[in-house]
Amino acid sequence: MSTDQQVAPPAAQQPERFENPGLPEHRGRLADLDPRAAKRAERQVALIFAISALASVVAVVAYFVIPLDSTLGSVRLSNLILGLGLGVGMLGIGVGAIYWAKTLMSNVEYIEERHPQRSDAETRQVAADMMQHGVEDSGIGRRPVLKGAVAGAAALAPLPFLVPLVGNLGGDWNVSKFRHTLWGETPEEFSGQLPDGSLGRRLAIDPTDTPIKAADVTIGSVFHVIPHGLNEAEHFYEEKAKAVVLLVRLDPTILKEPADRQDWSYDGIVAYSKICTHVGCPVALYEQQTHHLLCPCHQSTFDITDQAKVVFGPAKRPLPQLPIAVDDEGYLVARSDFNEPVGPSYWERLK
Known part of the structure; x- marks a missing residue:
């Protein structure tokens, strides 16, 4: 056996628990340190959600404005705008949510020791408090612009699905x-x-x-x-x-x-x-x-x-x-x- 080969110590010599090395020092982001940067990121997120909402509205308007029974070109144009509006609307919500999380939500890492699946009442209360802290840390309560933007985008995004469905099938479900x-x-x-x-x-x-x-x-x-x-x-x-x-x-x-x-x-x-x-x-x-x-x-x-x-x-x-x-x-x-x-x-x- 080579002299430089490492050999694991016997089980009796191994410690029951290893010392937690901890986490590296947290480095704050620009939005964490500069209120102006945080405000700028907030406006950027709101703009993304606004683009999502606008795309959904354009898709619905195109459904009603562009006739479907005139030419093949109009049918293709209607389908194109509906598809783009639906895609941009859904993509905007996803991109906005990710950008919000990356720039404004907490990026501090937390460590939770392993415990039995069923925690005691005190631990469960701590978990509930942590979740509440996460909600507060997201800033949804003190950022009404973001709250309104995400609510509007989420409310309008399903319309390109629902409007053509109701418009095309509502009167035709008749034998x-x-x-x-x-x-x-x-x-x-x-x-x-x-x-x-x-x-x-x-x-x-x-x-x-x-x-x-x-x-x-x-x-x-x-x-x-x-x-x-x-x-x-x-x-x-x-x-x-x-x-x-x-x-x-x-x-x-x-x-x-x-x-x-x-x-x-x-x-x-x-x-x-x-x-x-x-x-x-x-x-x-x-x-x-x-x-x-x-x-x-x-x-x-x-x-x-x-x-x-x-x-x-x-x-x-x-x-x-x-x-x-x-x-x-x-x-x-x-x-x-x-x-x-x-x-x-x-x-x-x-x-």
Whole structure:
């Protein structure tokens, strides 16, 4: 063994407790020593909180001022300002709180001896006094400017969350909004005439809005379709979100159609809503060999040979089917609207 190797003393020679070396001498900060520096730091913290509050207000104002149903650019601008306002508002509160703690709150280190988990009454009172001392040391009571600034920023920060939530969902939590789509509307310029003389909204390829003929749909082909003329709808995004449909042509012999749906398809062509009945994700993955539609979000799987029934995953009901036919010019048309609300199953509970 090397002569310079250190060997720990026997346990019997070790002291029961080591002497506390203590803490180095505390060095005061500029704000601790100079009242003017403390006042300057206080104004800086208040300014940070004010910027946070202003960002939250700008986000809320932008939500109401910028229209969401005019152009794609306005939607992007609204989302950008909302996101920036929300981010700056939350960031400002965090930065302000940290800067406040670093410049104005006590930075003295305290040592507390270890003790049993349950302290005696006297020790618990000491801890309570220390907490009270910390509150007093933060200066919240004698710094009304900071108190008002942090309270205002904290009160306004949630508004970019709450205002769009209430504004967008307040009136739309109504099953009628999801029961009716543009497939049920038949403007003459966008519709075709059925053999019985009635009109049906033509199916058009998304996004070109080109009407599609039955002869153009071959077995195994898939088309994403929308109501013809949807691009001219007043609320384009809302209406498209409800009306998007997946069109597929199958061998008619493998279709399992109940008696009340015999006229909902045409020569093996079937049309189903693309909106998953689980949480509303787009069901757009078609497995040609199994004839299954797959939702990429939570893997709900629907069998389009059997009324788009659920064969796997968390969805609780089939995809709504769009009844289709062919007009007098050979174009595919919707015989009527969906016979049930599109989208997640929870809308059904609002009846």
